[in-house]
Amino acid sequence: MGLHDNGTDGPVAGTGAGADGDDEELAALALKILVAGGFGVGKTTLVGSVSEIRPLRTEEALSRAGELVDDTEGVDQKTTTTVAMDFGRITIRSGLSLYLFGTPGQDRFWFMWDELSQGALGAVVLADTRRLEDCFPAVDYFEHRRIPFVVAVNCFTEARHHGAHEVSRALDLDQGTPVVLCDARDRDSGKEVLIRLVEYAGRVHTARLLESVEPQAGPV
Amino acid sequence: MEGQWYDAEAGPLVRPYAMTGGRTKPGPHGVRFDLIALVVVDPDGGEGAVGAAGSPLGPEHRALLGLCRSETQSVAELAAEADLPVGVVRVLLGDLLEAGHVKVSRPVPPAQLPDERILREVIEGLRAL
DSSP states (O other): OOOOOOSTTOSOOSOOTTOSSTTHHHHOEEEEEEEEESTTSSHHHHHHHHOSSOOEEEEEEOSSHHHHHOOOTTOOOOOOOEEEEEEEEEEEETTEEEEEEEOOOSGGGHHHHHHHHTTOOEEEEEEOGGGGGGGHHHHHHHHHTTOOEEEEEEOOTTSOOOOHHHHHHHTTOOTTOOEEEEOTTOHHHHHHHHHHHHHHHHHHHHHHHHHHHHHHHSOO | OTTOSOOGGGOOSSOGGGGGTTOOSOSTTOOOOOTTOEEEEOTTSOSSSBOTTSOBOOHHHHHHHHHHHHSOEEHHHHHHHHTOOHHHHHHHHHHHHHTTSEEEOOOOOTTOOOOHHHHHHHHHHHHHO
16 A cells, blocks of 8 residues: 555556647547446436536447347347436546546446446445445446445435445445545535545555565565 | 427437448457547548548548547547447447548556556546536
């Protein structure tokens, strides 16, 4: 955890990372954050409150859905069912943007998550304490794939308020996984959730880097 | 959309992959553009409305080019603004890439992360919002 990377030999090789503005357009860096959680927990609201663009919805046509949903052999079913994904953008500076994706809630669209989580910096799992179990699948998903995530408890006004560590215990989270109380409608609150996630993702990745480097590091 | 007897529930009226001639995967390059891959109009690319095989660009191709011209866009944004499924946009972008009209950035490979400096910049940027 105490590793101080001075940034010159960071884990990303050859992306240019947009540090020098020479070839700005091509060195542009986009980072992806997922927003997951049960239906109606406020994913769209959260994306909307922090995004600088009005929440856009993008639809993915499912040409692969037939393979995954149906067992019917030999039926080449190209379904045009669409999955809606909310997304938003935050421009940090020219050439560095953060993209937020609200993951599709329905179980049958799980395979979409695999694509979404490719190369993601991390995820926010939104939780509602009245229906905590709704976020179990998302928590499981990110834990299994070792994607850094924070749990953000959306404090609905009418809901009984629980402490962060109560939620952490109820969800049986790995130690260190942050739990943040938030109001998805509030921009500052949403920003705070994202800050906590980026900080945490940085810590997780640094720790993993150490893990992967240590065995071959010293001439033991 | 007012006054229409159908709504989004009815599904698209033109089957989306009709716009790609039935292709569901981008051309020979075989690259699958990430949702946040950034698309830039290639300044050296021909102005002509001609695709790689010499075939004219379709209206959807031109619409995508137009959107990229106004500002650098991610694949996801293009899909949303052009109101096309992402899968379709990928195929169309493949055509544009092949014909030299656009350049597409490669996203950060999985399991790699921008260095700490970038993350700090992101955190400071978020605070300053």
